[in-house]
Amino acid sequence: MSRRMGRVNELIREELSVLLLHELKDPRIVAMTTVTHVETSPDLEHARVFVSVMGTEDERAGAMQGLKSAEGFLRRSLAGRVKMRRVPALNFALDTSMEEGAQMLELIDRVADGHGAHQERRL
Numbered sequence: 001m002s003r004r005m006g007r008v009n010e011l012i013r014e015e016l017s018v019l020l021l022h023e024l025k026d027p028r029i030v031a032m033t034t035v036t037h038v039e040t041s042p043d044l045e046h047a048r049v050f051v052s053v054m055g056t057e058d059e060r061a062g063a064m065q066g067l068k069s070a071e072g073f074l075r076r077s078l079a080g081r082v083k084m085r086r087v088p089a090l091n092f093a094l095d096t097s098m099e100e101g102a103q104m105l106e107l108i109d110r111v112a113d114g115h116g117a118h119q120e121r122r123l
Contacts, residue, residue, distance in 0.1 A: 008084075009038040012047055015081050016090075019074055028066035030059050036095045040088055047088035050095035060094060067092040 001009075017035045032054035040047040053063045067074075071090045079087040 005040060005042070008044070009040050009047075011082055012040065012049070012078065012088075013038045015078055016049060016074060019077050019081075023077060024066075024070055024074070026066040026070060028062035029070075030055050030063055033063050033067075036097070044084070044086045044088050047090055049090055049092050051092055052095045052098045054098070064092060064094055 013035050016038070020029065020033060020035065030053060034052045034054075036050045036052050038047050038049050051063070051067065053060045055063070071092070075087055075090055078090075
């Protein structure tokens with residue numbers, strides 16, 4: 001990825017984060033919805049926006065539905081906030097890497113606790 005595309009992706013991520021926090025009033029989008037990263041196509045026609053939603057499976061599904069229904073509003077709002085010739089169409093995708101990371105840490109902690117207890121019994 002070029003430096004320019006990296007800057008474009010970061011700009012879109014930052015502005016969408018602000019819009020989600022302050023402008024979007026959809027009750028389906030829970031407070032723990034975070035834009036993790038953005039991948040914009042080289043022609044700036046499309047942007048895949050990865051979001052992390054902390055909550056239950058129903059809250060995640062509701063947040064994704066809310067984001068899908070707000071795509072047009074967010075794109076128009078983004079056009080007013082950034083100086084770009086073409087504002088890409090937004091496509092939201094759920095980013096589960098944070099939840100997967102938390103699960104991995106929990107598993108590591110379990111193994112470490114079990115390993116330490118096993119060693120203590122030997123002594």
